[in-house]
Amino acid sequence: SGHARLPPPQNVTLLSNDFDMILTWTPGEGSPPDVTYTVRYESQERMDKWIKVPKCKNTNRTSCELTCVIPNFFVKVRARVKAVSEQSQSRWVESQFKEYYSDVELAPPVLHINVTENLIHVSASFPLATCVESFSWKYDLNLWEAGSEDKKQYEGIFRKNTVTINTTALRGNYCLSARSSFQSIDFKYSKFSQPVCVLLNQKG
Numbered sequence: 722s723g724h725a726r727l728p729p730p731q732n733v734t735l736l737s738n739d740f741d742m743i744l745t746w747t748p749g750e751g752s753p754p755d756v757t758y759t760v761r762y763e764s765q766e767r768m769d770k771w772i773k774v775p776k777c778k779n780t781n782r783t784s785c786e787l788t789c790v791i792p793n794f795f796v797k798v799r800a801r802v803k804a805v806s807e808q809s810q811s812r813w814v815e816s817q818f819k820e821y822y823s824d825v826e827l828a829p830p831v832l833h834i835n836v837t838e839n840l841i842h843v844s845a846s847f848p849l850a851t852c853v854e855s856f857s858w859k860y861d862l863n864l865w866e867a868g869s870e871d872k873k874q875y876e877g878i879f880r881k882n883t884v885t886i887n888t889t890a891l892r893g894n895y896c897l898s899a900r901s902s903f904q905s906i907d908f909k910y911s912k913f914s915q916p917v918c919v920l921l922n923q924k925g
Contacts, residue, residue, distance in 0.1 A: 727804040727811040728752055735787075735800055735816035739828035740849050742821050744777075744785045744800040746814070755806050760785040762800040764793065765818070771801065779805060789852035794821040821853075827901040827911035830860050830880070834897060836888075836919050844883040845899050860899045861910075867894040867918055877902065891921045 728749025736743045744760055760777035763770060777785035791798055797818040804811040830845035845860045858880045865872040875884050888895075896918040901911040 725809065727756065727806055727809050729811035729814045730758065730783075730802050730804055731814075733800075733802055733814045733816050735798075735819045737819055737821065737824045737826045740825060740847060740853065741786060741788045742791065742798075742819065742825070744787055744802065744816060746783055746802050748783065749804060749811060752804060753806050756804050757781050757806070758783070758785075758802050759805055760787075760800055760802045761813075762787060762790070762798050764791070764796045764798045766793065766796050774800075788821070788850045791821060794853065794856075796820065822856075823905040825903070825905075825909075827903055827909060829911045829914035830899050830901050832897060832899055832914060832917055834917055834919065836921070839887060839889045841886045841888055841897075841919070841921075842883050843886065843897060843899075845878075845880060845901075847880055847901060857904065859902045861902055862897060862899045863913065864895060864897050866891075867896050888921045892923070893921065894918055895921055 728751050730746040731749055733746045736745055757779040759779060760774045761771040774785060774790055797820045799816050799818045801813040801815040803813045828848055830847050833844045835842040843862060847858055859877050860880060862875040862884055863872040878884055896916040898913045898916045900913045903909045
């Protein structure tokens with residue numbers, strides 16, 4: 722077409738991040754301000770068939786959320802992105818292959834704590850996309866007295882279940898923290914969440 726091609730996107734990376742699969746990139750050097758991007762992906766089930774991602778066509782963002790776009794979480798996929806402007810477009814740039822199920826990175830869960838007279842009720846929530854809600858995410862919970870290294874552990878709690886802890890014998894400042902766990906080929910764990918501390922059975 723006689724026009725110079727647009728500089729291609731750089732640092733094209735398929736990230737598995739906090740339960741999600743996201744393609745990210747940075748604009749090519751010297752990209753014009755009106756540049757947009759178009760994304761496609763292919764899976765190892767059907768190589769050489771690049772599938773369109775409608776919500777990431779002519780987008781001005783530099784990321785594309787692919788989690789619920791991918792129909793099969795147990796197959797490796799890769800994505801590609803090109804820059805487009807009114808006059809011209811760049812070549813496609815491809816990411817590496819990733820598989821959602823075995824490569825997913827976990828975020829710590831968010832703890833919800835309800836303290837009643839002699840009980841603590843703890844539940845966890847996860848930033849999950851609806852299409853992966855059926856996976857068997859679990860969480861591990863630690864409880865300890867502030868300043869102590871001695872942690873009581875509650876392991877492998879299904880994510881929708883609440884843990885009820887009897888606090889009759891506990892006095893003082895107690896802290897709770899949890900991590901996400903997930904079994905693919907082996908167990909994967911997130912980091913532990915920031916501790917949440919509560920005062921128990923303080924008289925007065």
